[in-house]
Amino acid sequence: MTDPEVTTDVLIVGAGPVGLTLACDLARRDVDVRVIDRADAHPVGTRARGVRARTQEVLEDLGVIAELIEHAETPIPTRFYDAEGRLVREATIYDPPPVPGAPYPGSLIVGQQFTEAALRGSFESSGRRVELGVELTDIAQHHDAVTAMVRVGGELRRIRARYLVGCDGAGSTVRKRARISFLGETWDDRQRMLFGNLGVDGLDSTVAHMWATGPGGMLTLYPMPKSRTWFFTAPLPPRSGPDDAPITVETFTEAFARHVAMPGVSFRDPVYLSVYQVNVRMVDRYRDRRVFLAGDAAHVHSPAGGQGMNTGIQDAYNLGWKLAEVITGAPESLLDTYEEERMPIAEHVLASTTTRSKSWAGSDTMRVSGRIVEAFQGRDPFADTSQLGITYRGGSLTVETGEPLKVRAGDRAPDARGVDSTTNGDVRLFDLFRGSHITLLIFGHGPIPQLPPGVHVHRVLPAATRRDPSESVFIDETGEARDLYGVEGDGLVLIRPDGYIGLTTDDPKTSAVAEYLRKILAVAPPKPTSPRADR
Structure with missing residues (x-):
């Protein structure tokens, strides 16, 4: 059964931080916008936790920074240990010195569920809502619109929009249906990571803990009191066969025992458990006529330096005002500047995070911890993780x-x-x-x-x-x-x-x-x- 078409100016596919940022920006400009997501419930868990300096400025402009600050974790020291468990360094890495002209020089450590909730609340205050359980199945482009075929509760429906934006993550259905290439590599044998939130007993909860584990990256345990949980990341060994075993608390217990010789530490009460597969990929174009991509749908990379969500939010912030102006009569060519400005940024982020990830690998804790401290204290040798220095110099809008x-x-x-x-x-x-x-x-x-x-x-x-x-x-x-x-x-x-x-x-x-x-x-x-x- 197919229902009659529903029309809107902009249809956003994906209700994560990127899609919600775009939705908030369009809604405050009185653009008719809909947001759909195939999930049946809003996700929980820390996931992307570092809200960098430039992103905080964006969220201040959108009116949600105060709510994020309320849920932000208090900066605490991080203890770095070597492979034998000896303490090598202690530093507070998320509290850099002030930057002239920047009201937020440091990073906010906020669970992603709080970031999404703040943006979602702002969007819904405009009288709109995120539509859950709506799965995009196909798109068809016309000279003046895009038709999205969606599945809702087993029924097929159509949504007609002037523009469609895919903010639906690395596995983007929008990107696939628009036949936009996703070029790059998957680090199958080099890096897979466990990510999760769970309870921890037997560790000092007033500090974060990081162990150098060798080529796979750092094992980290970061207390998140505002979420009443700990954020745990750990490298996994290369796959030797099919990897369909469920991820459980025991998976994290085994990873900790494999890398850290510390008796008396135990794990419980999982909230969010996942395996993160590192991909380094980006699209060859950000736009196909009336379809656009933003965030992980357009670029994915190593998590070293915490640039993914922040880069995606800036994608959305760049695109939102341009869509709104074109919808109200500005030249269509303005939309071409989205790819012109954001693609070089993505290329740079992919290159810098790959180099940073390799730099952070290894068992020399003094060297690795020094690089991590540099990155978040504004002295990173590869790129500015605050994203304050991003520039569009030399472009057609300068x-x-x-x-x-x-x-x-x-x-x-x-x-x-x-x-x-x-x-x-x-x-x-x-x-x-x-x-x-x-x-x-x-x-x-x-x-x-x-x-x-x-x-x-x-x-x-x-x-x-x-x-x-x-x-x-x-x-x-x-x-x-x-x-x-x-x-x-x-x-x-x-x-x-x-x-x-x-x-x-x-x-x-x-x-x-x-x-x-x-x-x-x-x-x-x-x-x-x-x-x-x-x-």
């Missing part, structure tokens, strides 16, 4: 005229603290950026260019300077904003809805701003705009 500033078009826009001229209260640049709009910062007293509706304009001025009381002024009391952005005289900095800089210029009279906006917004006659605190 424009620079005049003398380059300290920040460049394509870079993440840094945060700074100042005073709001309309309230005389403390304010951050991120407060001005928060929301679905584009922001134009005008440093100095230059004229305001003609702008279409919806662009928020704020002048940035030192404390001791004249200002127009009708304008929204960010009073840069300490000079932090001018220093971070590297503006010496007058200048304009245009910030995209995803917090990246689209345009910089030191010439306020340039037509570059209007020309840039025509590439990313629905065409509309510009009109003079006065700076307002329209937040």
Whole structure:
């Protein structure tokens, strides 16, 4: 039996952190969006637990960071042991030094079930809900829409959408039905990992524990009091035959005994148990006409450095505003910039996590632990695990005229603290950026260019300077904003809805701003705009 078609603007397949991030971003832009997932219940367990610095900024913009902080684990020391069980090093690895322009320099350790619950709650507060037990079976593309065939309780139904986004993981049905290649390798004989949450007796729960085990990686036990459980990872030996034995508490007990000679430690009360098979793969394209891929559906890699969920969330954050603008009339070519910007990032993540994984392997605990500490203290030799340094420089959505500033078009826009001229209260640049709009910062007293509706304009001025009381002024009391952005005289900095800089210029009279906006917004006659605190 096939029901009549149901229509929507965007259909998201997969209700993990990536799909939910995209759903929240589209919902706040008043885009008609549906989220389906084949699971019958929302999953539990720690799974992806490291919410990196840039991801925290994204989640602040989406209004859920406070809830995640509430569920975040308190940073604790990690003890590193050698193969004989001797303590080699103790360090607090998730508490790095402050980073200028970054309100969240460190990582939040949060069970993925809490991350998903926060995003899901935000999405459902818009009057929508995640549809569980809905399995995608096929897709058909048309010149103006996509038809998704889904199975619900044994019945086939159709959902017609203007666009479809696959956020359905490494085994993505969307990717397969769109016939998009998933190129790379599976580390069958090199690395398989046990992942799980369970109770532990006989270990100090005020610290985390890591043992160097040789080529397969580290065995770790990390207490998660907010989840009332421990997160356990351990390498498995290469398969010698079919691997269909069930994963039980005994599997983890045997893995611990195989690698760690420590009597008196026992395991109980499993919450989530799984085998993680390392794949290093990515797609050859992020888009097939009206079908897009994001997160693990587009790229998978070693877990070393905790980049998977964070990279996927940034995929969704990059795509969301572009879909919304095109749906409301922006040029279709804007959607081509999703692959242009995100594919090089995925390539870099695959390369850096593979190198990092090999670097972290081995039984030399002093060397391995040193590399792990470096990675999360901002000194990783392979890549910035905070993802604050991700840039889209040189892309088609970057424009620079005049003398380059300290920040460049394509870079993440840094945060700074100042005073709001309309309230005389403390304010951050991120407060001005928060929301679905584009922001134009005008440093100095230059004229305001003609702008279409919806662009928020704020002048940035030192404390001791004249200002127009009708304008929204960010009073840069300490000079932090001018220093971070590297503006010496007058200048304009245009910030995209995803917090990246689209345009910089030191010439306020340039037509570059209007020309840039025509590439990313629905065409509309510009009109003079006065700076307002329209937040």
